[in-house]
Amino acid sequence: MKITIKYFGVIAEEAGKTEEVLELDSDDIDVEFLKDHCFSKYSLSDTKSIQVAVNQNMGASGPLQDGDEVAFLPPFSGG
Amino acid sequence: MKITIKYFGVIAEEAGKTEEVLELDSDDIDVEFLKDHCFSKYSLSDTKSIQVAVNQNMGASGPLQDGDEVAFLPPFSGG
């Protein structure tokens, strides 16, 4: 399945990209697995403070579906 | 003695003036007397809600001195 991943803030900086599309062989991928996968791939730091949004919904977990958009969000600092 | 009296808001409207200078024969005039004097002279209404300032200090009472400025202030409504 195909998952779009978006990186923001310090995570985008460390990953060296703001977006990528992953083509995954398995249809049985969950949020936690994807997070581990991406974070070790780019040696991203401070995973505790990172929130995950799936299709723009915060705090998502569990299995992903083909076409999902997953975003890794560091602490917010708007305003 | 000479007292400047200032009228504001509804009081100025009822008195038909915003300011007058009273020349008083006696040197023994207090705030309460002056208020009664002015309010009966112009038949001013609602004396309870009127505050008196002497030389721009609120809630003054007691004897007045030559040259004092006395103001009759209806409820405030700035802002």
Add this chain to the structure above:
Amino acid sequence: MPKKIFIQGAIPPEKISDSIAKHQSKTEIGGHSIFLGQIRADEVDGKAVTAIEYTAYEEMAEKEIDKIREEAFEKFDLTCAHIYHSLGKIQAGELCFFVFTSSAHRKAAREANQFLVDEIKERVPIFGKEIFEDETHQWKVNR
């Protein structure tokens, strides 16, 4: 000497942007809080307010606002505070009151603004005459 508070006529919106622009060199500021009073076309007994005519005991009002301003600087960690109030006849929809506070942090700017607005409404000898469409009037009282 007390700062100039009173403006003859309505406060033009450009006065607000001009005041803001003047603070862009103060880079210790992190937040501005602004309150604007606008004349409301209230209905009383079926008649709409078309304007409020403001008068004030000007010297006393300026002294009192100065005192309130000093109290605000004592209570809150403020960088700046500016206060303007209209005199004369202000039409419904126009601005009559402008309170502008700035601080390193939003909390102080906001709390000082609220303090200034509330204290000025309560303690400062300004008088508003509400004028109705049929040219009758009533004297406004702050609650």
Add this chain to the structure above:
Amino acid sequence: MPKKIFIQGAIPPEKISDSIAKHQSKTEIGGHSIFLGQIRADEVDGKAVTAIEYTAYEEMAEKEIDKIREEAFEKFDLTCAHIYHSLGKIQAGELCFFVFTSSAHRKAAREANQFLVDEIKERVPIFGKEIFEDETHQWKVNR
């Protein structure tokens, strides 16, 4: 469709006066409350912040702000609420955040403004990179 929130670059002071002027026909309004965020030249380890570069998860941020805006209308007796946030590099002293609430009475305008500012800071995916005079940077975290 969510309202347009993001502005490329700093918010010009004229945007504030233009927004105010647009509300002068709404004669049911009695008070406006405005919050402005300004970039502060904070010092960190002896180096001054010269700018903050903002990025956002734009679509999600707009949806979330829209949700917060709706919550504000449910909680407070508001006439209007407008929200703008900068993207890109904003220099110290420039404005990056503009929250504008209007109501018949000052209390609702003020409380809704505070609610919007606080919720947006906490819930909306916007990211600020503080850039120092020596061109190093650090990622800002809201406390």
